[in-house]
Amino acid sequence: MGRIPCCEKESVKKGQWTPEEDHKLSSYIAQHGTRNWRLIPKNAGLQRCGKSCRLRWTNYLRPDLKHGQFSDAEEQIIVRLHSVLGNRWSVIAAQLPGRTDNDVKNHWNTKLKKKLSGMGIDPVTHKPYSHLMAEIATTLAPPQVANLAEATLGCLKDEMLHLLTKKHIDVQFQSPVVTQPMINNNCTTSPSYNITSKHEVVNDDDTIEKIKIGLSRAIIQDQDHTNAPSNKFWDSHGATSGNFPGFHYGLPSFGHEGEGSPWSQSMCTGSTCTAGDQQGQFHSKMADENGDESEGDRDARNVSSMFSPDCDLWDLPSNDLMNPLV
């Protein structure tokens, strides 16, 4: 017994919507509202699945939607929220009037990810690539480090090669450019990425080789210290996370995770997220406000609080958000 389909697939049209279909749907919704999406296509005379109608309406036809280019301010907000929330597009979109989650997601995937990568910043964790590689080299046990480092290089290689064919990335990788905060609200300490970088093309293979050599050296140095167990974070704190004075080491994650971004998770599992620090306050605040409301409601409200005059998040010292190793 499978799930009951939301509509009869055979009699349903797919693909691009025609202006006539748009008009039918808009007219029907203007008259009857958006109750019961399953009945809407039938009543509006559309050969479409109710779900398809809902998407068309919410992502394109709604009169309050913006359809133009994203402004710099909007991009900054997306990057900023993504660093905290991860791929929670609906929550991010809720902070951008007239934008849908689909809009934001598409814009992120087609433009912003590449811009960040071009700056030497991993768009998943919002950390510099050099930071990620340093973490790998210093966090893992010697039997695992070589294989995992190789695997990580594999993950990064495609993106790097793609970028290196177009833009120069310094072997040391540039740290995020700190500019004026994008949202004022009396916040003066928040960094924001300067999402513009134009450089000349360099020799791809040479750069990749330098990256590999640098990582190999780090691995070798790490292996040289295998007889000093007290220095091994993974000995005393588990294989994937641990503490080190001034830094939190978490195994970089390249996939989607359930609760917030890997980076935000990482921030809250190590020494940088103590009960007294500001980031910890932010997260415990989120945890305190659960009540009976839905997770989405909480997210939306908590995110809204970031933009409040109190400026909870934007007041955080830049190190608490980015915690750069380099």
Next chain:
DNA sequence: AAGATAAACAACCGCCCTGCC
């Protein structure tokens, strides 16, 4: 000018959550 490639956008799919019965 034509084909190839990349970028941008639109839509679909399947999972999951929530509310109702």
Next chain:
DNA sequence: GGGCAGGGCGGTTGTTTATCT
């Protein structure tokens, strides 16, 4: 409490448009 339907969400795919060779 369990089952079901509706709807939300994020990931992915398909199509169109722009740019490059």
